[in-house]
Amino acid sequence: MYYVNREQLELRLQCIPSIAQVMREIQASWDHKMVQGLAQERALHLAIETVTDVGSYLIDGFIMRDASSYEDIIEINAQEQVFPKELTPVLLDLVRLRRPLVQEYFQWTSRELHPMLAILPDVLEQFDVSVRQYLVQELGA
Template sequence: MVYDVNVKRIKVQLCYLAQCQEVLRQMDPQTSGLTEKFAAERALHLAVECMIDIGSVMIDGFIMRDPGGYSDIVEILLDEKVISADVAETLKKHVQLRERLVRYYDKVTWTEIRPMLGDMELYTSFSEQVESYLKQELGADWLA
């Protein structure tokens, strides 16, 4: 079967995800300043957006079932063996935080954000698993 996967978009999103990861890696979980909190919130929010955008592009391109929302995108990626159960579980927590950051941004506290700063492996694992799936489905030249 020939797939129409927007690999260019996926590559851009993977690069942006790496930038979000770098910002978060530089964050000190013990800080409590307003600027640091805003930076962490924005980087966490955009990291989730990147992963969900990548998932959406893959779902469309590989003609997987239609998602009903962000959490469903994670479930589809898990069901289709794009990502592992561990990555899916952690990503679901980040999706929940993303909703709070978007809808209830004035109520999000450092207490909610700090644990997410320790999830740096999520971004690396997600990227590696997506790249592995693309290589498996599209061949080694998907990077070209």
């Protein structure tokens, strides 16, 4: 029997629609100003943390192999078919942004629109749907 913390998963999954919406709004009204640059950084950071938190909860709950890195979290969930394989490269690219955003933030170019903003909203929404389907498939309603 698995113990999957569905409450914590749900709290994190509920963030995805807002993150996706903000990403779309930033992209639609991009003006190269610092405020939007910082909003973009925060949206990307929240997307990374949400995806990796969800992935970690699934790894722990379903007793998958231990992850050694953020990329490993994505790869393990991909191997377990939590989400469609075509999401894997995009999610890997997303988590690779964590270090530049969190540790090397002083080098981040805030006044440029990051190219991932164009595809991430749809990817995050697909991730959300896929995780929910995976939970139903593995645990039932």
